[in-house]
Structure formats: structure tokens, C-alpha cells
Amino acid sequence: MTLEIGYHVMSKDAADSHGTYDDELSIVEFLRRVKRREELPLDLTVVGLDEYIKTADDAAEAVEYVHTILRDRVNFILNRNPVVQFVVHDVEHWKGGVIPVGETDVRLHSIFGGSLDQEGPGHYAGEFNVQS
Numbered sequence: 503m504t505l506e507i508g509y510h511v512m513s514k515d516a517a518d519s520h521g522t523y524d525d526e527l528s529i530v531e532f533l534r535r536v537k538r539r540e541e542l543p544l545d546l547t548v549v550g551l552d553e554y555i556k557t558a559d560d561a562a563e564a565v566e567y568v569h570t571i572l573r574d575r576v577n578f579i580l581n582r583n584p585v586v587q588f589v590v591h592d593v594e595h596w597k598g599g600v601i602p603v604g605e606t607d608v609r610l611h612s613i614f615g616g617s618l619d620q621e622g623p624g625h626y627a628g629e630f631n632v633q634s
Contacts (some may be wrong), residue, residue: 504628505545510587511599511613517589520625522547529554529588533568536575545585550606551613552590556603572632579630592624597624611631 505520512520525543527535529550535542551568558564579586594600599610599618601611610618610626617628 505584505585505587508627509585509618510621511551511610511618511626512587512589512603513593514591515590516593516622517547518626522589523585523587526619529568532586533571536579537571539575539578539586542579542584544582545587547578547587547589548631549589551588552569552592552601552603552608555601555606555608557634561603561606562607565612569615569632570632572614576630576632593626595620596628 522541523545525545526549529548532546532548534540534578554568555561555564577621590601592602593610594602594607596607597609599620600607601610613632614628615632619628619632621627
């Protein structure tokens with residue numbers, strides 16, 4: 503499997519077709535490592551983003567927390583130049599990418615900024631700069 507350096511958000515179906523990486527972290531462990539500036543694999547699959555948001559007491563707060571960590575640690579992540587694949591249950595296209603999370607639809611741009619473009623069904627990809 504070859505993906506460009508950057509973030510990739512994929513539905514399980516898209517990831518099954520495209521493949522996942524051997525190095526896999528939960529969203530909690532990924533955020534912990536990024537926040538602490540700990541070592542990250544070059545090619546990485548992150549699971550549980552949608553469940554993390556769904557089970558949070560406040561989904562909007564959870565989305566903002568993820569966005570803030572990615573924004574504040576962009577230089578750390580850029581120095582590593584990894585491919586980070588987020589596998590979620592589903593990604594829909596509705597005025598941009600949306601992760602359906604329970605009763606709420608979370609727009610990808612609220613987490614990853616406007617840098618994600620649709621690459622195919624259930625697959626969005628973009629840069630590490632989540633402020634653009």
C-alpha cells in the first residue's frame with residue numbers, strides 16, 4: 503500500500519480495499535504520543551477516532567481537543583513526515599467529508615482543517631497543516 507505523506511481518513515470499507523499499516527495505534531495513544539512529542543512510526547494506522555468522539559461527554563469538545571493537538575504539534579509531525587491513516591466506521595460526502603457519529607455528523611474540516619480532499623469513496627487525504 504502506498505499513500506502520500508499526510509493524513510488519510512478512510513472508512514473501514516476503503517481501508518479493507520486499500521490496506522492498513524502494520525503499526526497501529528488507538529486514537530488515545532496517538533494523541534498521547536503527539537502531545538508528548540514521542541516517537542511515531544513512519545507509516546501508521548490510527549483507529550477509534552469516531553468512537554472517541556461518540557463516547558465523549560461533549561462531542562464538540564472532543565473534536566476541538568483533537569484539532570488543537572494536531573494544530574499545536576504540526577511542526578513535530580512534519581519533522582517525522584509520516585503517513586497517518588485514520589480508519590473510521592464510515593466517511594460520507596455531504597458538503598465535504600463527514601464522519602457520522604451517533605446523532606451527530608462531524609465534518610472532517612473541523613478536525614483536519616480544509617486540507618482534506620476526497621481521494622475516492624470513503625477516502626479523504628490532505629496535509630498536516632490543519633489550519634488551512
